[in-house]
Amino acid sequence: MIIEIIVGLLVSGGVLYIPIIIQKLEEAIFGIFRLGWGLVKGAARKIRTFSRFVVKSVKDLINGFQEFLKFLKGGKGSFKKIIDEVFDNFRKTILKQFTDIEFINGYDIDKVLKFVKGHRPNPSEYLSIRYIKAHLKKFEKGASYLVPKKVLDDYGRDIIGRLDGQFVMSKTEMDDLLKKAKGNLSYVEDELGIPPGGWKGKELIRIDILNVKKQNIRMPTGNEAGANDLWLPGGKLPKGYSESVMDAIKKGDYKEISINLK
Amino acid sequence: MQILIKKSWEYILYKDDQKYLLEVVCGGAAIFELKITLNSKEIDDYLSHGQSYIDQLAEKIRNSPSQYLNRKTE
Numbered sequence: 001m002i003i004e005i006i007v008g009l010l011v012s013g014g015v016l017y018i019p020i021i022i023q024k025l026e027e028a029i030f031g032i033f034r035l036g037w038g039l040v041k042g043a044a045r046k047i048r049t050f051s052r053f054v055v056k057s058v059k060d061l062i063n064g065f066q067e068f069l070k071f072l073k074g075g076k077g078s079f080k081k082i083i084d085e086v087f088d089n090f091r092k093t094i095l096k097q098f099t100d101i102e103f104i105n106g107y108d109i110d111k112v113l114k115f116v117k118g119h120r121p122n123p124s125e126y127l128s129i130r131y132i133k134a135h136l137k138k139f140e141k142g143a144s145y146l147v148p149k150k151v152l153d154d155y156g157r158d159i160i161g162r163l164d165g166q167f168v169m170s171k172t173e174m175d176d177l178l179k180k181a182k183g184n185l186s187y188v189e190d191e192l193g194i195p196p197g198g199w200k201g202k203e204l205i206r207i208d209i210l211n212v213k214k215q216n217i218r219m220p221t222g223n224e225a226g227a228n229d230l231w232l233p234g235g236k237l238p239k240g241y242s243e244s245v246m247d248a249i250k251k252g253d254y255k256e257i258s259i260n261l262k
Numbered sequence: 263m264q265i266l267i268k269k270s271w272e273y274i275l276y277k278d279d280q281k282y283l284l285e286v287v288c289g290g291a292a293i294f295e296l297k298i299t300l301n302s303k304e305i306d307d308y309l310s311h312g313q314s315y316i317d318q319l320a321e322k323i324r325n326s327p328s329q330y331l332n333r334k335t336e
Contacts, residue, residue, distance in 0.1 A: 145290075146291070150295070151295060155270050155287075156270075161271065163270070163271065167291040169291045193289070194289065194292050195294070195296075195327065198294040199294060202294075226289065226293075226324075228288065228289070228325050229326045237290075243290060243291050
């Protein structure tokens with residue numbers, strides 16, 4: 001509902017895909033409401049600094065929503081211009097973050113995301129071969145993903161992962177992420193787009209797959225069942241981590257490692 | 263709690279007394295589960311259309327989990 005309201009009110013003619021907008025709204029706008037409405041009331045210039053504010057979670061976004069509605073009511077004519085500026089900043093931020101993606105045939109992130117899930121083109125139609133090869137090379141040392149132990153218990157361990165393609169990160173990047181996290185669950189949730197508290201109290205398992213070629217590792221199309229509204233073309237997670245897709249993994253072809261995050 | 267439907271790596275539909283609970287596997291390289299309690303309309307739709315309705319509902323949740331977070335139940 002929040003997504004629909006915000007986009008409906010603010011993004012007429014907008015050029016960014018809804019999940020990106022929401023993510024960037026989360027990062028760029030709502031933080032200010034945590035600081036209190038009084039801080040920005042009647043101060044349009046200060047509002048233009050929205051993009052410098054960061055909130056850490058969707059929970060913050062929801063908590064700030066009531067203040068946001070008050071702001072909408074009081075914003076009047078200057079509001080649209082301010083929002084346009086903020087969106088321009090979003091766009092610049094997105095493009096800056098993903099400039100390494102080598103699009104071809106006139107595609108860019110926005111153009112790919114205009115295709116709905118199920119109808120998205122094959123990545124080779126919009127990404128250079130060089131980029132795809134370089135991307136998949138990041139997975140040569142292995143791939144990883146995180147899953148609650150309960151999921152493995154529920155669905156079994158003979159073949160794990162989604163049958164139409166399991167999303168994975170590069171093992172190296174997973175190593176780095178967990179090292180940086182230093183056991184902090186919220187950090188990992190935030191980095192990987194898990195709803196705040198989504199893993200709280202859950203026993204987590206890291207799945208490592210070393211022989212990725214055997215698993216038919218490939219660039220995600222965004223049509224996979226696991227692709228949600230945060231999916232981006234080019235094998236990127238919203239925070240910049242690399243992701244690929246592979247076939248579901250048979251027992252013996254993966255390592256199951258318990259990880260301790262609190 | 264009775265398991266009514268279980269689709270591998272997709273969802274489990276439970277029945278607990280009069281409640282219907284749908285637990286959907288969401289996410290990509292970071293998997294999480296989102297469990298909701300079906301409302302009366304969803305229960306009616308399930309009883310009318312069967313598993314195909316739950317398949318569609320689970321897909322909606324999987325595609326846009328953020329829209330169902332306010333219905334999350336344990």
